[in-house]
Amino acid sequence: MIYRITSDLPSFKPVELRPGLNIIVSDKLQQSNDGQTRNKSGKSSLLQLIHFLVGKEGDTNSLFRKPELESYTFSMEFDLKGALLRASRSGATFGWLDIELLEGSTASWPADPMQGKTSVRVAQAKWRELLGLVMFGLEEDLGTYGPTFGQLFSYFVRRAENGGLAEPTKQASQQQPADVRVGLSYLLGLDWRISQEREQLRQDITGAQKLQRVAREGGLKNVVGDPKQIFTQLTLAQKEVERLTTALKAFRILQDYAEREKEGNHLTRQLNELADEAAQTRYYVDDLRLSLQSETPPSVADLDRLYQEAGVVLPGVALQRYDEVRRFHESIVRNRRLYLEGELVAAEQRIQEIQQQISALDERRSEVMQLLHTHGALEHHTMLQLELGKAVAYVETLKQNQKLLEDVALRVAELKIKQGHLSLRLQRDFKENESVLTDAVLAFEAASEALYNDPGNLSIYPTETGPEFSITIQGRNSRGVNSMQVFCFDMMLMRVAGKRNMTPGFLVHDSHLFDPVDERQNEKAWVYGAGLAAELGFQYIITLNSDQIPSPQNRSIPEFPIKDFIVPPHLTDQAGGGLFGFDFY
Incomplete structure (x- = not known):
């Protein structure tokens, strides 16, 4: 869990967190005008800051490399596998993080970053690699299309500006289907290597079929003429080589x-x-x-x-x-x-x-x-030799392209066979992991049932392209229902992936997730999130706008002590009331 987030920026408002549900509220004051929005309060920046302190957010567009912030250091205290750590980083030295061991030990980790020390400086990429190993059990190199720390971590700290709240199964709008299948298979405990191999196979098949299509449509005509007649061309070219060879053998100068x-x-x-x-x-x-x-x-x-x-x-x-x-x-x-x-x-x-x-x-x-x-004349003999050289080269070109076409056709056939084998492996994997699939389906249904009288369904089934994740909730075309799909899916991940110890130990939801949802469903979601966090022992952090919290007379679950879960800081949309204590763009 995360205990606190601080900075040496004097105006920064420290974030103090505790186990279970934590609500960070941004107030809209009465004197605020229409031009002052709560988007300036820094709620979303808090999620960016968490990403920054786990080794992400380091490019030139990063918020923390802006001139107003880059000279200041930000820190996060959190526990991870028996150690209480403080990770500190600044935009000025964005490629490095300072790691301090506050309590416990890292000696039992697969790779000990401290090596008996209480503080070390770690490269940004190395820090992500280390967190991937400790949080998610990621090996150092899982190959192309394999799961990564950034990919998995982003499911637990979704960012609205990246499109992370648009679809339940995607933590970013640009996330590719193969990336989704690999990441979710890894978190749920399915054989993610099937999806990895399937994506590599898809790339290979696409490339081979493209080359085959180009050849069949005459794309190699500039080199070998009509590819459909390549055998005939080769036969005639070989005959010409034989004629010129015989002529040269009989030639006397x-x-x-x-x-x-x-x-x-x-x-x-x-x-x-x-x-x-x-x-x-x-x-x-x-x-x-x-x-x-x-x-x-x-x-x-x-x-x-x-x-x-x-x-x-x-x-x-x-x-x-x-x-x-x-x-x-x-x-x-x-x-x-x-x-x-x-x-x-x-x-x-x-x-x-x-x-x-x-x-x-x-x-x-x-x-x-x-x-x-x-x-014959010497010049004629030389000319014959040149003609023979050209003829031999042409024959070799034809042979190479004939072999290329044959190899491509064979490669396509082999890849399709391999595709069939992967489909069989996926079928067997689903059969062997029925209990995992059952847990995921029931966990999603439980979260959905807490929100709606007609609960939604999560379907996970094998297809030719890999495992497919499909969600059905009544009224799913509504923005509010879509947000609740994301909520239910994340709660399912915390239960199923948490059972395998494959989570960072916390889940963070931005206020944008609750914007399109009516107060009744929101309150039900917070109650369910608080209960599941207490049951499973994870930390659930949400940011809210003050007007998203229903008034006492409009509470649908009045017995839920929502104010007891509000933690500092209290943010506002007034000048100096945001997370960083000043406005900048």
Whole structure:
């Protein structure tokens, strides 16, 4: 329990607490105007101060690191497992706490912070670790998604500004479902490691399914083309590697490859030129042969007939002269034939020469082309090597991505099998812990029955995602009923977790919890809280606004001595009437 909270801030109002129910009241004085609200009185700051002194609240936004407060030290005296301690901390040295042993001993703790001393300085993180070990039995490292001191402690000192009063099962609005399942399973005594493993499994399945979905939808196209055709792509790529490998093995480098290539091109041009010349010469031969056939002189009779047909009769003398002309003409024709025959012989001889040249050049060109075909240039060899390297790299990429897709598919299947195993483990855990579940259900119902004629129900049941905690109370959509769900749930935790010695020994409720609740239900809640605290031996601390306490004539349970539970300080909304004794923002 907490005995007192003090500070070296001169205006700070010390908080004096005792066992059982403690009520800290903030009065709204008659002279207060509408602009002066009780939110300035520091009731919620008291909860922040408790968190600060257990090693939380250390970031730059902390209330206790504001310039108005950071130079002052705040202290809390409380007992913990056989030792009365005083923990002191200031915003100026927020990373450290001074721990004093006032009474008792810490020697029996799993880890003794005092080591025979009466005072020690402890790092903030180490102090939280130590409190987690002593208060909740938390080992040093429970792994990712495992329970933490801050997570568990916040169920017993809920803070409205963090959304801690919005839902019974969540101590903060941003608390994740997995965190809820792990924390509550730990406090109630269920196998919390199932929820821890289930959350890790959920993350793994989500990641694997996302990768699988990206692959199936073609997200790897920029790397391997269409993933649906990856086997075909790999087969064709391997075939290309084999082709290039065979080509390189058979490759012989010709050092003067470029010269031989030039020679081959020159021979080809020569052969083309000779072929053109041979064709032209053959045309010439054909023309010569036609000319030889047409070179014959006309006869005298033909000439006479010609003249007769023209109507001219030639005299004998003329015919004699014509005969001389004919003989001269025959001489000319004979000479032309001799010339044509000589040209024909020369042309045919040239054709034979061309054929011989073509045959020789073609033979040489064949030799050069055969050499070029069976050998290659160094540059070509280098190019082939580069192509082979690229082809091999592409094959390796395809293989890796094929393996990736296969591994992902296998991983998803394995994770789903593991998910089924965890579901079976959870079922067995619920069966083995039926007594724990029974205690929780009955404890919640008892608290709810004290407030309502139609009590609410707490259901705890296994699901694929882990244990589910569901609460049903008539009118649960009402703000007031929601607050009472939180109240009943916390009372259940104090009974069930307290039975396992898994509480800090105190429970703190801010006035915001009771704001939306009518006076009758509030009074019933305080009576039940006081009774349960006395029965189980824990300390129940609540902060209230003065107008939340019903007047004597409006009391629904007049026999409950509510004023006997009010403890100092008495706060007000007037200047200097708050917890810190001055207003600041």
